[in-house]
Amino acid sequence: MGYVDEGFSIYDLSLWVEGLGVSLWIFVVSSIIGIFLGVSIGLIRYYRVPFIGKALMVISEFLKNSPVLVQLFLVYFGIPALFAIDMTPNQAAIITLSGNTAAFIAVIVISSIQAIDKRQLEAARSFALSEVVILKRIIFPQSLAIAMPMLVSLAINQLQVTSLISVIGVIDLTRVGDIVTQRTFEPFIVWPIIGATYFVLAKIIAIVGSRLEKKYSAYRVTT
Amino acid sequence: MIEIKNLHKSFGDLEVLKGIDLTITPGEIVSILGGSGSGKSTMMRCINGLEGLSSGSISVDGFDVSNKKELQAVRKKCSMVFQQFDLYPHLSVLDNITLAPINVLGENKVDAKERARALLMSVELDDKANVYPAQLSGGQKQRVGICRALAMYPDYLLLDEVTSSLDPEMTAEVLVILKKLAAEGITMISVTHEIEFAREISNRIIFLDEGVILSDLPTEQFFSKDGGKAEPRIAKFLSKMGE
Numbered sequence: 500m501g502y503v504d505e506g507f508s509i510y511d512l513s514l515w516v517e518g519l520g521v522s523l524w525i526f527v528v529s530s531i532i533g534i535f536l537g538v539s540i541g542l543i544r545y546y547r548v549p550f551i552g553k554a555l556m557v558i559s560e561f562l563k564n565s566p567v568l569v570q571l572f573l574v575y576f577g578i579p580a581l582f583a584i585d586m587t588p589n590q591a592a593i594i595t596l597s598g599n600t601a602a603f604i605a606v607i608v609i610s611s612i613q614a615i616d617k618r619q620l621e622a623a624r625s626f627a628l629s630e631v632v633i634l635k636r637i638i639f640p641q642s643l644a645i646a647m648p649m650l651v652s653l654a655i656n657q658l659q660v661t662s663l664i665s666v667i668g669v670i671d672l673t674r675v676g677d678i679v680t681q682r683t684f685e686p687f688i689v690w691p692i693i694g695a696t697y698f699v700l701a702k703i704i705a706i707v708g709s710r711l712e713k714k715y716s717a718y719r720v721t722t
Numbered sequence: 723m724i725e726i727k728n729l730h731k732s733f734g735d736l737e738v739l740k741g742i743d744l745t746i747t748p749g750e751i752v753s754i755l756g757g758s759g760s761g762k763s764t765m766m767r768c769i770n771g772l773e774g775l776s777s778g779s780i781s782v783d784g785f786d787v788s789n790k791k792e793l794q795a796v797r798k799k800c801s802m803v804f805q806q807f808d809l810y811p812h813l814s815v816l817d818n819i820t821l822a823p824i825n826v827l828g829e830n831k832v833d834a835k836e837r838a839r840a841l842l843m844s845v846e847l848d849d850k851a852n853v854y855p856a857q858l859s860g861g862q863k864q865r866v867g868i869c870r871a872l873a874m875y876p877d878y879l880l881l882d883e884v885t886s887s888l889d890p891e892m893t894a895e896v897l898v899i900l901k902k903l904a905a906e907g908i909t910m911i912s913v914t915h916e917i918e919f920a921r922e923i924s925n926r927i928i929f930l931d932e933g934v935i936l937s938d939l940p941t942e943q944f945f946s947k948d949g950g951k952a953e954p955r956i957a958k959f960l961s962k963m964g965e
Contacts, residue, residue, distance in 0.1 A: 618806055624772065625797060636821060644812065719811070721856045
């Protein structure tokens with residue numbers, strides 16, 4: 500009866516806000532965990548820690564080269580079955596996206612460390628600087644500058660990837676689009692709005708990213 | 723005192739140093755000459771542990787470079803200046819100079835900076851304290867490289883072909899500074915292709931050929947006809963270099 504085609508209501512706006520919040524929350528949390536894990540994996544690999552380095556690399560190769568949707572199913576259905584534990588869709592989403600992000604971050608970390616001129620590291624060692632100081636004061640700031648463009652495009656990509664989590668029932672922005680469409684039968688209004696929301700978020704990341712990039716790369720500018 | 727005993731160094735099958743024996747005492751200004759591939763730079767790099775030794779030993783004031791803990795003591799005593807400058811590109815000139823004094827010697831930031839400024843003043847770069855290396859000319863970079871080395875209060879200054887990547891004008895500006903340092907009495911070991919410079923500042927010249935020391939003579943004797951030049955390999959080298 501009257502429940503179909505009632506048009507948009509203020510309720511849809513609150514749904515949109517809620518979905519946006521969930522998408523952002525999962526994106527931010529999985530990015531933070533992913534950066535932490537990815538940097539750790541990258542460093543373990545860079546310093547050639549035996550065995551663990553190799554093992555982590557095999558895992559991250561799998562995460563980089565298989566569909567995120569498949570990983571999501573493996574986590575959401577596989578982990579509870581294997582370990583007999585309960586898992587909410589949000590938990591599964593955060594675990595999956597964190598691991599996936601970490602795999603890409605690890606590669607970025609390694610390649611941007613390798614891009615640093617090795618001779619200055621030798622110079623630093625010749626002055627008796629410790630490996631910790633070299634990592635903190637020389638390797639880290641320079642590899643961050645090198646990695647920045649890659650990190651920005653990874654972040655934009657991972658933001659879009661969050662839309663996949665709607666499949667396992669997370670009420671994210673995409674799922675909200677789905678819900679509102681089903682109620683209003685207005686896909687040509689709903690989906691452009693949802694799409695534009697992702698677009699604006701991605702643009703914000705790009706703008707902030709390019710500012711940071713400029714800031715960290717200031718030293719490369721010759722007069 | 724730097725003592726090198728029967729030093730051998732190989733890279734894979736290639737033996738670059740074939741038994742070097744050398745003692746350098748404080749106050750000496752030693753220049754190491756020799757053709758490319760003679761092992762000069764490798765020997766320098768062995769002295770502060772940038773290359774491991776294949777066999778033999780090196781000690782600096784009693785500290786053994788092959789011992790991991792003692793190596794840090796060696797490195798505090800020997801500061802190196804590099805052919806390609808190898809400054810830290812992301813740090814300002816001032817931070818390049820103060821990084822090791824603050825983090826290795828534990829100097830406080832204010833003192834370290836003050837000293838760095840004084841060093842920059844002595845090489846006429848006090849106006850460049852806050853720029854990045856990318857904004858400097860080669861000669862300026864190398865002068866910063868020298869300040870960075872001096873900031874560690876080294877007992878020995880190791881100079882590894884420090885003017886080889888500079889044009890003649892910039893070479894001159896770096897050599898002026900090194901001459902000044904030599905006159906101040908710092909112990910200096912310098913691998914160089916600047917024969918005139920070596921002749922002018924050093925009191926001892928070591929000629930390396932294919933991984934062995936061919937001659938080790940006081941400077942005057944090295945350049946005299948019945949001294950170093952009596953050795954055909956050295957005479958040929960010097961005549962090629964325009965001596």
